[in-house]
Amino acid sequence: MGDLEIRRVVAEDVPAIVGMLADDPLGAQRESPDDLTPYMAALDRVSSAPNQHLMVAVRDGSVIGTLQLTIIPGLSRKGTTRSIIEAVRIHADERGSGLGTQLIQWAIDESRRQGCALVQLTSDTSRTEAHRFYERLGFEASHVGFKLHL
Template structure:
């Protein structure tokens, strides 16, 4: 697989690359390995909806499902979408979703370096804004994103369908 970047993480050799279909079990495991994902994304016998979503992301050049790997193991993931907009003088923005780091690698700087790389990538693609959402219950995530320079500037709302 083609690596997009190598990240300098103390004690680890970490590479960023696009996710592959073979990564799907590891990605689903990371999604399910937290307080919210345990109910939303718990392992099920039917991975069909996940595979369909993966294939849709893979086909659309505006979206990337990115992973970090170390020693052949997927240790972090996120989805990065580039979105054009009329507001802000026609500014492009990057939307980051589904940020996860494998439990064995949390607190080691992988997520920080990964997000910093994604911010730089978004800038290189002409984006003038990077946005993400995080559940209100994730206080640790809020602190993490604030340390990276993100501000809680908007109130987000969702409607379950």
């Protein structure tokens, strides 16, 4: 097995990322791998935003994982900067390999480097295995999340 590289997403990575986003019961309902147009437009928006870090994990030339890290400066908690980890996906062939831990550790390390005092994430209530994974990494289920679809 080759070395793991964690780097920013480029356009050529988008099909593999969308494939991973769609590869579960929730993603299958909300993603459209057959039309990459909206994903490419989103990549342009994310890439031009300085506090956004859309990353992929690559091994032997293949995209095998992804996540998005957002850095948010704020006034609360005495002006604390926090980060949010979103859209964590690991290729089905890599689940259980430790790759998820490596990606989350990258996000935590980058958050520290960016001066964050808090890292937060959300996970759909149906993803109980993911919840256990995040708890093993030290995350606490401390809040209740709410969403309003527009």
